Amino acid sequence: MVILCILALISVAAPAAAETPRPAESPVEAPVDRLEIDDAVKQASPHYVMLVGTDDERENLLGYIDRSPRSAEEKEAMKESLCEIWEKYPVVHETGGAVTRIAFDPAAGENPVLTDEENAVLADISRAMAEAFATTPTGAQATWYDLSIWLVKTDGQGNEAWNRTYPGGDSADVASVLQMDDGGYLIAANTGFRDALLLRTDADGNEVWRKTYGGPDWDTARAVVATDDGNYVVAGSTGWTPEKDTRSAWLFKVAPDGREVWSRTFPGDGLFTTVDLTGDGGFILGGNTGTDDAWLVRADREGFEEWNRFIGGNGSGIVDSVISTPIDGGYLAAVRNPWEAARSGTVPVRVFKTDSTGEVLWTKTLDEMDGGTGAVLLEVPGGGAVGYLVAGGAFRPENDLPGPCLIKVGGAGNVAWIVTPEVPGVFPITSAVAPSPGQYAFTGTVYAGGPHDGWLVLLDHTGNVTSSHSFGGDATDDISALAATADGGYILAGTTRSFGENGWAAPARAPGFGAFAATAACGIALLRRGVRRG
Secondary structure, eight states: OOOBOOOOOOOOOOOSSOOOOOOOOOOOOSOOOHHHHHHHHHHHOTTOEEBOOOTTTHHHHHHHHHHSSSOHHHHHHHHHHHHHHHHHSOEEEOTTTOOEEEOOOGGGTOOOOOOHHHHHHHHHHHHHHHHGGGGSTTOOOOEEEOEEEEEEEEOTTSOEEEEEEEEEESSOEEEEEEEOTTSOEEEEEEOTTSOEEEEEEOTTSOEEEEEEEOOSSEEEEEEEEEOTTSOEEEEEEEEEOTTTOOOEEEEEEEOTTSOEEEEEEESSSEEEEEEEEOTTSOEEEEEEETTOOEEEEEEOTTSOEEEEEEESSTTOOEEEEEEEETTTTEEEEEEEOHHHHHHHSOOEEEEEEEOTTSOEEEEEEEEEEETTSOOEEEEOOSSSSOEEEEEEEEOOTTTTOOEEEEEEEETTSOEEEEEOOOOSSBOOEEEEEEEETTEEEEEEEEBSSSSOEEEEEEEOTTSOEEEEEEEOOSSOEEEEEEEEOTTSOEEEEEEESSSSOOEEEOBTTSTTOOEEEEEOTTSOEEEEEOSOOO
16 A cells, blocks of 8 residues: 555644654654554644755755646746745754654744745645646656544534544545444544544544554445444455455454454455344344345354345345344345446335344335435334334435435334425435434435535424534535434534645655645644655
């Protein structure tokens, strides 16, 4: 994997004690994860603004500006401005190729916040240098990193209490979120570097730890649930590469500190998209195989397979959601077929009820629900009678784009009601919960011809909307996961480009280059080197 320079906001707030110099880094030949490098920078220089520009690299950086496809006048102005910034700030280079920083004395009240003009200059210079990568001998291409993992806490009415962002990379996605026993939160996500990611926060959303899981190939996390022994299991896939185009379904267990307890893979070309806890502490998993067959797997509490079943026939699609049904010891699975939907455009979601061994008892086709989008299953609490909620996307032939759809079904698959709440723009449901009897909540992302926004919608027992709330800014923001919290509120997780940090990042293996500018939401621009070079 190519080493990347980091993207992160380094606080300019002064710590109470003076910083001791960091020892020189030893050369590292093995690839180093971008987030690990980022943590090293934060620990090494928590109150320094990073500025590239050592004597041995200034000419290289100016040369990269010269190589950019800008006009001669623009390039000369950029180089002049960069040299002025180098002269203005006292730049100190730490030996060993670690970091180049603007040195300042917090005790003297120094606080070298870059001006708005310098902020704009460095942001533009970073783009110019990134554009130059198209002409490097390696053909390495810089990437714009502007995607942050996003956590939003609301009260019981959906009003925002706080939101937090965490570095995400260029293509992170969030699959699942839950509240932990201590009131903190656990996010299951996937990095732009082909790894499954778990990120733990405290009750206020402050990051406690993050860990990546997997091997050298592409690995994904698609769902996480709490176990009955205080740990957590994650379902996904592992071992995919473009060359072999196969993978293995993957289930692994972690302790509250992120330490891996065990890891299991399942034979065949498959993946898991959903997992639920069973009454005996085991797991029911759903997904599909390389032949696009919907697939159920029952595993014991140690993650070993007890049985597996294909449901719905050949090419039936993928199990998008599966839940245990405690009243009879069986399972309920929602199956969609995005591949057939892409071909024909009219494939509905199907719901399958099975017994404890996975044998199908009944099937219900939900013609009103679009099988090209996701489907979420919930057991409806209270009332004595068995009931389930299926949440997904509604067919909307008038504009060929889905909207939200919720269908309540009884224990025998009979439909009790169908609602398609009116939400501006395109809004397939991405996650849903039923926190208490007669109360439902769902999330999704509105696509209304402009920047995306995440939404939270609350409904009563009949499916009528009681309140709705949008979250986001001027850029694209997505909410893909939702959980009810112990205080009666909700926790929403997704990704954002409106908040957090952004900047150009380039492969550090490119000749003579290890810099980028990060422009943070607070308006401070940082231009710095990576900690380690490959």
